Amino acid sequence: MSGMNNIDHNTSSQSDIDEIESLFHISVQPAALEVPRSVPPARKPSSPPRIPVSAPLLPPSFVSSSNQAFSTPVQSGPTPSTGAGFGGGPQYNTLTEPVRETLKRDLLRVATNLKDVVLPNPYREDPGKALRDWDLWGPFFFIIFLALTLSYSATENKSKVFAVVFATLSAGAIVLTLNVQLLGGSIIFFQSLSVLGYCLFPLDVSALVCQVNNTKLFRSLVVLVALAWSSWAAYPFVSTAVPSSRKALAVYPVLLLYITVGFLVLAND
Amino acid sequence: MAGAYASLASEATGTVPAAVESDHVPHFQETFSQPGHGGQGGQGIPGPNQAWQGYFNVLSYRPYFNVDTVDVTDRIKDSLKVDVGFVEKTSQNPDMYGPFWICSTLVFVTASLGNLAAYLSYKSKTTGGHWHYDINLMSSAALVFYGYVGLVPLALYFLLRYLGVTSGVFQLWCLYGYSLFVFIPASFLSVVPWEIVRWLVVGAASFMSAIFVGGNIRTQIRTANDRWLAIVIGTVATHLALGLVLKFYFFTYFQHDAL
Numbered sequence: 001m002s003g004m005n006n007i008d009h010n011t012s013s014q015s016d017i018d019e020i021e022s023l024f025h026i027s028v029q030p031a032a033l034e035v036p037r038s039v040p041p042a043r044k045p046s047s048p049p050r051i052p053v054s055a056p057l058l059p060p061s062f063v064s065s066s067n068q069a070f071s072t073p074v075q076s077g078p079t080p081s082t083g084a085g086f087g088g089g090p091q092y093n094t095l096t097e098p099v100r101e102t103l104k105r106d107l108l109r110v111a112t113n114l115k116d117v118v119l120p121n122p123y124r125e126d127p128g129k130a131l132r133d134w135d136l137w138g139p140f141f142f143i144i145f146l147a148l149t150l151s152y153s154a155t156e157n158k159s160k161v162f163a164v165v166f167a168t169l170s171a172g173a174i175v176l177t178l179n180v181q182l183l184g185g186s187i188i189f190f191q192s193l194s195v196l197g198y199c200l201f202p203l204d205v206s207a208l209v210c211q212v213n214n215t216k217l218f219r220s221l222v223v224l225v226a227l228a229w230s231s232w233a234a235y236p237f238v239s240t241a242v243p244s245s246r247k248a249l250a251v252y253p254v255l256l257l258y259i260t261v262g263f264l265v266l267a268n269d
Numbered sequence: 270m271a272g273a274y275a276s277l278a279s280e281a282t283g284t285v286p287a288a289v290e291s292d293h294v295p296h297f298q299e300t301f302s303q304p305g306h307g308g309q310g311g312q313g314i315p316g317p318n319q320a321w322q323g324y325f326n327v328l329s330y331r332p333y334f335n336v337d338t339v340d341v342t343d344r345i346k347d348s349l350k351v352d353v354g355f356v357e358k359t360s361q362n363p364d365m366y367g368p369f370w371i372c373s374t375l376v377f378v379t380a381s382l383g384n385l386a387a388y389l390s391y392k393s394k395t396t397g398g399h400w401h402y403d404i405n406l407m408s409s410a411a412l413v414f415y416g417y418v419g420l421v422p423l424a425l426y427f428l429l430r431y432l433g434v435t436s437g438v439f440q441l442w443c444l445y446g447y448s449l450f451v452f453i454p455a456s457f458l459s460v461v462p463w464e465i466v467r468w469l470v471v472g473a474a475s476f477m478s479a480i481f482v483g484g485n486i487r488t489q490i491r492t493a494n495d496r497w498l499a500i501v502i503g504t505v506a507t508h509l510a511l512g513l514v515l516k517f518y519f520f521t522y523f524q525h526d527a528l
Contacts, residue, residue: 155401164404182334245337260377267402
């Protein structure tokens with residue numbers, strides 16, 4: 001960082017923030033993404049470029065938009081900026097807000113996405129539309145939870161069960177997405193991973209419920225219902241992504257994956 | 270054979286080879302060595318502008334998935350009918366969808382049916398003992414099936430190249446993948462608890478599959494090399510060996526003592 005030589009590193013962050021704020025008030029451009037580059041960065045040089053917690057894979061060009069948010073320092077809660085964030089939603093200044101705000105917002109997003117995917121409105125106008133504000137935390141939680149539940153209740157080879165379930169689910173989601181892309185469909189890779197991960201939620205519930213009761217009949221019923229629910233939730237997204245002459249080719253692997261996982265849930269002692 | 274070199278050149282540029290004199294035996298060059306030309310007219314991986322990066326780009330494999338649902342079901346029906354003209358029919362458009370998902374289905378089916386049959390055996394025994402879900406069946410099934418379909422056609426391709434016979438590795442993968450389809454119904458039928466039924470079912474499936482593979486290879490390389498018979502017998506033998514492995518490892522679950 002060549003511009004750092006002139007800066008007194010002992011200044012407090014508040015004065016740095018004021019400095020930036022004054023500079024921003026001078027140039028009031030909304031598309032001020034270029035401005036921060038000519039301004040000496042307010043933050044201390046040892047810190048890496050801030051990437052908001054809720055957007056873990058942000059491309060570098062968006063880092064500067066987090067500087068933009070310095071114009072309202074410290075006090076208030078999240079202040080959405082105009083930059084397009086991770087997953088298409090607004091990006092927040094997660095640096096200066098309390099951690100619980102960030103967590104609350106992430107959890108809320110997981111819940112909203114879950115509702116959109118798993119309990120969709122049957123009369124919505126475009127059944128194939130995927131999540132607008134997708135994220136990967138939800139799928140991550142669900143995969144880990146399912147693998148943990150199955151491994152906890154297994155009597156032998158607990159760690160191998162966890163490994164196999166986790167690998168099957170994560171590799172399965174990736175392979176399913178690639179399958180749709182290779183068949184000529186056009187979907188966004190991570191968005192598809194997100195939808196497929198959220199569709200695992202019914203199977204998570206069934207794994208929990210199966211812990212309660214051990215009779216095979218009860219388990220079979222619960223797993224069957226969960227399977228049908230998961231497949232029904234995933235079907236519109238996958239089938240509208242490919243040309244209609246290949247719909248079955250895209251949908252069958254989804255069914256295969258969920259049946260495999262359902263069987264693992266069912267057969268777990 | 271100058272014809273072999275002409276076909277190699279045409280394979281490199283993606284043009285159609287010159288018509289050969291008519292004969293009832295299809296020339297292997299025409300069928301085996303045609304690159305798949307799904308969306309882009311004769312362009313295999315990698316594309317002309319991409320060099321080695323094309324191998325890592327998912328989209329450059331799209332021509333090998335250029336099949337519709339009816340195509341896949343037709344190919345499966347051909348494999349069940351033991352159609353020795355299979356490679357000829359699919360040479361223009363070998364697909365990787367069928368082999369990959371047939372293998373995946375097989376992995377799941379053999380692993381779950383193996384566990385199911387072990388469970389039935391545990392339930393039917395009057396003595397104690399404890400049943401647990403054997404997760405190793407799934408990982409070893411994956412190893413066996415993906416390994417077989419992945420490596421054996423590759424080895425065959427290199428062997429044929431060594432012997433001077435041009436062949437297409439994707440066509441071979443397509444052939445071997447579809448040949449395994451018949452083991453899926455065989456697995457379902459093998460849950461029946463009588464040993465003789467199991468042997469019959471697995472034996473029939475292995476033979477059908479082996480003849481499918483051997484017949485197709487024979488049709489393709491018969492005119493190309495003097496040692497074609499040895500190669501065909503080798504492929505049939507490896508396929509029967511796969512059937513034996515399946516019988517002894519996966520389909521050896523409990524049996525009725527009566528009968």
